[in-house]
Amino acid sequence: MTSRFHRYAELFKSTGPWCTVYTDISTGTVDSLHAIDVLPENICRELEQQGASKADLAAVEAAVRPAEGVPDPVCRYLLVRDGAVEIDEVLPGPLAGRGVLEVGEVPDLTPLFRHRPDDFPYVVAEVGRDGGEICLEYASRARALDEQQIEGETEHLKKFPGGGWSQGRWQRHTEDVWRRNTEQVAEQIDKVVAESGAQLVVLAGDLRARGLVEDQLSKATRALVSVVDANTRAEGSQSAAFAHQVEGRVAEVIAHRQHELLERLAEQQGRPDPTAVSGIEPVVSALQQAQAETLLIDDTHLDAEQELLALDAEPWVAVTESEAVGARVLGRVPADAALVRAAVLTDGRPVFVPPGALPDSTDVAALLRWRAAPAG
Numbered sequence: 001m002t003s004r005f006h007r008y009a010e011l012f013k014s015t016g017p018w019c020t021v022y023t024d025i026s027t028g029t030v031d032s033l034h035a036i037d038v039l040p041e042n043i044c045r046e047l048e049q050q051g052a053s054k055a056d057l058a059a060v061e062a063a064v065r066p067a068e069g070v071p072d073p074v075c076r077y078l079l080v081r082d083g084a085v086e087i088d089e090v091l092p093g094p095l096a097g098r099g100v101l102e103v104g105e106v107p108d109l110t111p112l113f114r115h116r117p118d119d120f121p122y123v124v125a126e127v128g129r130d131g132g133e134i135c136l137e138y139a140s141r142a143r144a145l146d147e148q149q150i151e152g153e154t155e156h157l158k159k160f161p162g163g164g165w166s167q168g169r170w171q172r173h174t175e176d177v178w179r180r181n182t183e184q185v186a187e188q189i190d191k192v193v194a195e196s197g198a199q200l201v202v203l204a205g206d207l208r209a210r211g212l213v214e215d216q217l218s219k220a221t222r223a224l225v226s227v228v229d230a231n232t233r234a235e236g237s238q239s240a241a242f243a244h245q246v247e248g249r250v251a252e253v254i255a256h257r258q259h260e261l262l263e264r265l266a267e268q269q270g271r272p273d274p275t276a277v278s279g280i281e282p283v284v285s286a287l288q289q290a291q292a293e294t295l296l297i298d299d300t301h302l303d304a305e306q307e308l309l310a311l312d313a314e315p316w317v318a319v320t321e322s323e324a325v326g327a328r329v330l331g332r333v334p335a336d337a338a339l340v341r342a343a344v345l346t347d348g349r350p351v352f353v354p355p356g357a358l359p360d361s362t363d364v365a366a367l368l369r370w371r372a373a374p375a376g
Contacts (some may be wrong), residue, residue: 008344011079011086011107015312016330019047019056019080021064022100022111025090026072040064043101050103055083063088071240075115079107089140091115092247097299105330106310108337109344110352114299116140117352118254122200124246125189126232127209129178132185136192139250182209186216193221200253202246204228226252258353261294264367266359277372278358278365280335281319284308287339288315288323290346292366297336300355302363308338317342339364 021043027036040061048057059080067074067090075095079087089112096114119140126133193201201217201224203210214225226249232242268276277286286292309318311327317338318324333341340350348366358365 005344005347005349008109012109012341012345014081016081016105016107017051017053017056017103018105018107019052019060019078020100020102020104020108020111021047021060021076021078021080022095022115023064023076024073024095024099025064025066025076026074027066036066046101047103050101052103053083056080056103059083059085071243077111077115079109081107087112091140092243104333106333106337106341108334110334110336110340112140113340113350114352116254117299118257120199120253120257121196122202122250122253123189123192123196123198124202125185125204125213127182127185127203127205127213129181129206129209131181132205132209132213134185134188134192136196136198139254178209179212182212183216185209186213189213190218190221193224198224199257200249201225202228202249204230204232204242206231258351258357261296261351261367262353262357262359265296265365268367269359273371275368275371276365277368278360278362280306280308280364282372283339283364283366284317284319284342286366286368286372287317287342287346287348290348291368291370291372292343292346292348293369294367295339295343295348295350296358296365296367297339297350297352298355298358298363299352302336304334306335307332308335309333310338310341315342316345335364 023039023043025036025039043064044052044057044061047060052060060078063078063080063085064076067076070090070092073092073094075091075093077087077089077091078085091112093115096111100108100111102108116139119138121136121138124135124137189201192198201221203214203225204227210227214222214227217225228242228245228249230242230245232239265276268274277283283292283295287295309321309324310316310330310333311318311324312330313327315323315325315327318329321329343350
């Protein structure tokens with residue numbers, strides 16, 4: 001299990017009540033500026049009506065604030081318990097579906113998975129002839145996990161303006177400096193990719209430097225490169241526009257990874273010994289046996305009114321109380337929240353897919369670690 005999912009699993013095992021907040025915190029217009037001023041009060045009023053404690057309300061009020069340095073639109077997800085903010089995630093982009101303001105015995109993490117239906121590390125490298133900036137980021141987060149500045153040689157970076165033999169000598173020297181600087185950047189990108197398992201490298205910056213860096217990357221890293229034709233290190237460059245371009249490249253990788261999962265699911269349809277199941281009850285059964293490797297949920301087709309039982313121990317989820325096998329029932333919760341919780345608690349990977357993407361109009365499916373039992 002990734003460290004991200006491990007943390008979620010620990011939260012899912014903890015008793016409530018939990019306050020879950022998923023809301024738009026954009027500040028780009030006069031109206032939204034006014035809204036952000038009254039947002040904490042409005043959110044706390046709703047949570048108080050649902051029974052939130054004073055400590056939890058104080059924690060929520062302090063945490064609901066604009067996100068500095070993140071372009072609109074942008075959302076915030078908060079998970080609060082016992083007066084402590086357990087999760088505070090800034091999520092670029094508009095709300096994915098509806099906002100959430102809830103108090104309950106089970107934390108609802110579905111907004112995180114809906115907003116960013118996949119998570120993986122990627123690298124953003126903004127390069128110049130004098131070095132560059134390398135950021136390791138995650139698809140589920142708005143801020144970089146790690147940032148590194150590579151400062152190369154700057155003496156004689158500009159070509160000598162004279163003529164004749166001296167001009168050629170200085171030009172060769174300058175190009176050697178460029179190459180050494182970009183070699184340092186390429187080496188560091190290779191290192192970050194190898195250590196993080198990055199799935200994408202977004203390369204931007206000076207045109208000549210981009211080419212030099214890309215040429216010096218390892219073959220494995222070059223296969224991950226997506227070039228953004230922008231000199232982001234130049235004076236007057238638009239950081240917000242670049243951020244949206246990066247978001248687009250990340251979305252392309254997410255779509256590709258989802259397509260691969262859906263292809264695997266389609267390949268299993270109709271097989272006598274499939275490693276996939278579909279439908280609520282077969283998927284719940286697979287989760288109860290820790291058999292589900294990947295949980296696939298239609299982003300809108302799953303009945304919003306459908307509920308399942310959340311349990312305090314294995315098998316974690318049930319359709320009826322008779323399936324609890326001695327575990328205590330925490331309560332009835334929306335089916336998507338119960339399924340996501342059970343997947344994370346059994347080392348599975350929950351993924352929300354676009355409406356209608358699952359075959360045969362099903363609303364939930366699972367790719368399995370071992371073959372499903374024969375039907376009938």
